[in-house]
Amino acid sequence: MKNEEVKLRCHKIVGGVAEGEALVSHEPICFYLTDPKTGVVREKNHELAGKNLSNKVLVFPSGKASSVVQIDGLFKLTMHNLAPKAMIVKDVETVLIVSAVLAKVPLVDRLEVDPFEAIHTGDSVRVDAGKGIVIIRKHM
Amino acid sequence: MNLTREEERILAGELGEGTKVAMELLVAIGDAFDAEKMIPISRAHAASSGQEGDMYFVELLAKGGAKCRVPTSTNPVYDIEVFHKLFKIPKDEAAVARRVMEAYKKVGAILSWSCLPYLTENIPLYGETVAFSESSATPYVNSVIGATTNREAAQSALAAGVIGKTPLYGLHIRENRKGTVQIKVEATLKDSFGYTLLGQFVGERVGYGIPVLTGIKKRPSTEELINFCAMSNTSGAISMFHIPGVTIEATTVREAFQGDIPKESITVTNADLQRTCEKLQSARGGKIDFVMLGCPHYTLKQIGQAAELLEGKKIHKGVAFWICTSATTRKLAERMGYVETVEKAGGSIVVDTCIDEPCWTVYRDQVGMTDSPKCAYYRRFKDVIVAGLEECVQAAVKGEYS
Numbered sequence: 001m002k003n004e005e006v007k008l009r010c011h012k013i014v015g016g017v018a019e020g021e022a023l024v025s026h027e028p029i030c031f032y033l034t035d036p037k038t039g040v041v042r043e044k045n046h047e048l049a050g051k052n053l054s055n056k057v058l059v060f061p062s063g064k065a066s067s068v069v070q071i072d073g074l075f076k077l078t079m080h081n082l083a084p085k086a087m088i089v090k091d092v093e094t095v096l097i098v099s100a101v102l103a104k105v106p107l108v109d110r111l112e113v114d115p116f117e118a119i120h121t122g123d124s125v126r127v128d129a130g131k132g133i134v135i136i137r138k139h140m
Numbered sequence: 141m142n143l144t145r146e147e148e149r150i151l152a153g154e155l156g157e158g159t160k161v162a163m164e165l166l167v168a169i170g171d172a173f174d175a176e177k178m179i180p181i182s183r184a185h186a187a188s189s190g191q192e193g194d195m196y197f198v199e200l201l202a203k204g205g206a207k208c209r210v211p212t213s214t215n216p217v218y219d220i221e222v223f224h225k226l227f228k229i230p231k232d233e234a235a236v237a238r239r240v241m242e243a244y245k246k247v248g249a250i251l252s253w254s255c256l257p258y259l260t261e262n263i264p265l266y267g268e269t270v271a272f273s274e275s276s277a278t279p280y281v282n283s284v285i286g287a288t289t290n291r292e293a294a295q296s297a298l299a300a301g302v303i304g305k306t307p308l309y310g311l312h313i314r315e316n317r318k319g320t321v322q323i324k325v326e327a328t329l330k331d332s333f334g335y336t337l338l339g340q341f342v343g344e345r346v347g348y349g350i351p352v353l354t355g356i357k358k359r360p361s362t363e364e365l366i367n368f369c370a371m372s373n374t375s376g377a378i379s380m381f382h383i384p385g386v387t388i389e390a391t392t393v394r395e396a397f398q399g400d401i402p403k404e405s406i407t408v409t410n411a412d413l414q415r416t417c418e419k420l421q422s423a424r425g426g427k428i429d430f431v432m433l434g435c436p437h438y439t440l441k442q443i444g445q446a447a448e449l450l451e452g453k454k455i456h457k458g459v460a461f462w463i464c465t466s467a468t469t470r471k472l473a474e475r476m477g478y479v480e481t482v483e484k485a486g487g488s489i490v491v492d493t494c495i496d497e498p499c500w501t502v503y504r505d506q507v508g509m510t511d512s513p514k515c516a517y518y519r520r521f522k523d524v525i526v527a528g529l530e531e532c533v534q535a536a537v538k539g540e541y542s
Binding site: 071074092094099 | 275
């Protein structure tokens with residue numbers, strides 16, 4: 001097995017260092033619509049429906065839904081140690097930032113290339129939010 | 141972000157752990173949006189919810205000795221004393237609600253427990269810089285009043301209230317307040333339910349943006365504007381809109397777009413609103429178990445309308461009839477005799493709460509009716525019929541909707 005390593009710059013929103021397997025969603029995510037006791041996405045018709053986002057490095061375009069439900073959703077996952085390890089997004093809004101701060105999940109945006117081209121589900125990804133660096137290891 | 145010496149000291153925890161946590165959150169938001177600095181706010185509204193995430197943050201601030209520096213009102217939770225007499229509420233849920241309410245009191249928030257603070261308990265003026273969370277509050281304050289706020293979360297609004305500042309970004313900057321899409325209203329808006337449907341439609345179609353509504357013939361009422369705000373910011377993320385000649389920042393379409401030519405326009409017809417209404421229904425008709433009104437909270441005028449419709453009538457046996465409102469509004473409704481009329485008919489007017497609270501779990505497997513798509517969206521019940529107030533009252537009296 002050959003490993004290819006790519007190092008990319010990003011913009012820190014919530015600090016922290018985390019490493020894990022990437023899970024990519026091209027659709028916005030509402031954490032309220034995941035099972036707080038398993039981390040499985042239960043939103044019908046969602047691209048990640050049935051997939052487990054716990055302890056993954058989650059790559060998605062943005063958050064969605066009202067502030068109350070979004071924050072409570074991610075917070076409940078954190079309480080059960082099932083939150084994503086880190087989050088890489090394209091667009092941020094205030095609610096997602098607050099959710100990540102409360103859940104203490106590293107959050108970055110503005111990857112120097114399109115995150116959906118650079119990262120694929122299953123890649124190993126290390127996020128060092130403080131340094132503004134994302135390292136992607138592809139398993140070829 | 142450039143912080144002043146005082147802001148640096150707060151961030152370093154020199155003024156206590158509570159204000160430090162609040163400042164950390166504001167700095168994270170400011171950094172994310174490349175805000176240049178913090179700006180003072182004059183008031184805030186925290187969309188408290190009585191849920192665990194809410195409890196975690198407000199208790200963190202309360203334990204850390206934080207106090208609100210500017211008037212900061214609160215959203216509905218629920219009055220445990222009232223609901224314990226009515227339903228069985230799970231012990232742990234009730235404990236969360238109680239702790240949340242105590243913590244907000246400890247940080248010195250205005251205990252309004254109302255989702256329309258901008259009408260009574262905490263009213264911004266034109267041009268004020270504020271931090272208002274809550275779906276109807278954010279767009280109402282920006283558009284109707286002309287104060288500036290971003291689409292805050294409960295926690296960022298509370299943090300802003302504690303520090304008395306918010307990062308300078310988003311809707312606090314004039315250029316970001318210009319229209320992004322024109323909505324040509326061809327539909328007839330007969331009553332406040334028409335604005336409810338219009339809000340639902342615009343939120344769904346625009347998603348995120350600043351709609352500019354044209355073609356509205358009759359000046360909308362306060363309640364109609366509230367409904368439009370609540371629904372468009374639930375089905376979508378509409379933090380601001382313009383109705384040239386009605387809302388405060390634009391008298392013409394050109395002004396609403398700040399001189400730009402609208403890139404996109406969407407037409408709304410009666411058929412669109414009809415379809416929007418049909419999509420909201422999860423039940424067609426038949427027997428109903430309850431009617432739920434007041435999402436967002438009913439104003440005094442709406443309670444008066446409900447009372448007038450119920451005058452001399454009896455709500456059908458087995459049908460529960462609820463109106464949610466604020467404590468201040470209920471007090472006036474008592475004086476006006478509205479509460480007595482509604483109660484005589486078999487209904488209840490409850491304060492401090494909202495349909496999204498755990499106290500309503502008793503209706504989980506029942507069929508209900510409401511005039512609010514937002515209530516239906518957050519529903520904790522089996523099926524919902526969404527219709528105007530008059531139809532809701534008629535169905536409550538008959539015991540069924542047909």
